[in-house]
Amino acid sequence: MNSGLLQAFSHWFTIGANLLLILGVIFFIKLPKEKKANIQYWLPFLILAFTVFYENFGSYTNYNYEFKKAVNAYLGNTEYPQFNLWLFNIARRQVGVILYLLLIRYWLQPAYKKYMNWMILVFIVLVVVLQISGVEPLYLNQPIIFAIGANLILIGSGLYFIGMITRDQYLGRNPLRLVSFWQMTLIMFTFSLNYISSVTLLYLYAVNPVLGKALQDLSYVMMLGTLAVLIVTIASPLFPDKFEKEPSFEIS
Numbered sequence: 001m002n003s004g005l006l007q008a009f010s011h012w013f014t015i016g017a018n019l020l021l022i023l024g025v026i027f028f029i030k031l032p033k034e035k036k037a038n039i040q041y042w043l044p045f046l047i048l049a050f051t052v053f054y055e056n057f058g059s060y061t062n063y064n065y066e067f068k069k070a071v072n073a074y075l076g077n078t079e080y081p082q083f084n085l086w087l088f089n090i091a092r093r094q095v096g097v098i099l100y101l102l103l104i105r106y107w108l109q110p111a112y113k114k115y116m117n118w119m120i121l122v123f124i125v126l127v128v129v130l131q132i133s134g135v136e137p138l139y140l141n142q143p144i145i146f147a148i149g150a151n152l153i154l155i156g157s158g159l160y161f162i163g164m165i166t167r168d169q170y171l172g173r174n175p176l177r178l179v180s181f182w183q184m185t186l187i188m189f190t191f192s193l194n195y196i197s198s199v200t201l202l203y204l205y206a207v208n209p210v211l212g213k214a215l216q217d218l219s220y221v222m223m224l225g226t227l228a229v230l231i232v233t234i235a236s237p238l239f240p241d242k243f244e245k246e247p248s249f250e251i252s
Contacts, residue, residue, distance in 0.1 A: 044230040
């Protein structure tokens with residue numbers, strides 16, 4: 001195998017994500033047919049597969065410089081052909097955010113779902129406007145879009161926890177045995193950390209590279225943790241004695 005290609009895919013985060021996808025595929029295949037058609041299980045699987053796909057594609061673009069250069073040139077970026085920000089802007093900061101907002105929406109009580117509908121619509125409109133207007137080109141860092149997306153994720157997670165402490169349906173249930181609780185907790189902490197690191201990472205790498213790398217590695221760990229929770233969600237019907245049934249108003 002080409003040593004350059006092997007090196008591009010040898011990062012521990014990429015390896016870990018690939019192993020989690022294999023595990024997720026195994027559990028998803030084992031699900032009953034009716035569970036596979038349930039958004040509660042296929043949406044987490046879609047997010048898992050999509051995340052691992054774009055992370056691997058990002059590794060490939062770092063290996064195939066000519067391809068990365070050609071895409072940047074097509075987008076109008078001839079000054080920084082070594083960047084693959086266009087990929088992660090689309091996949092992680094735009095499509096990924098929408099998928100997580102849809103996942104959060106699924107767990108919310110009906111009264112809150114309409115807010116999530118508007119949040120998703122507003123986010124899509126703002127993304128299109130900011131890119132078409134040239135305020136945040138696709139091939140450069142997009143702090144405004146990322147900040148909007150991250151804050152919408154945090155608001156959605158907050159709505160879930162508000163419902164948990166105010167709805168009678170949660171009385172008598174152990175949050176630690178609800179997959180929705182673990183999903184929202186990991187998603188909230190992961191996006192919070194990514195938001196903080198995106199603001200400070202360049203500064204830290206310049207002033208204290210050791211701390212900057214540690215923060216980046218912690219972000220990777222949290223991302224793997226989020227993917228692992230998605231796998232737990234997929235596998236939960238196979239271990240009914242380990243998890244409690246979600247409140248009935250969440251299924252819609």
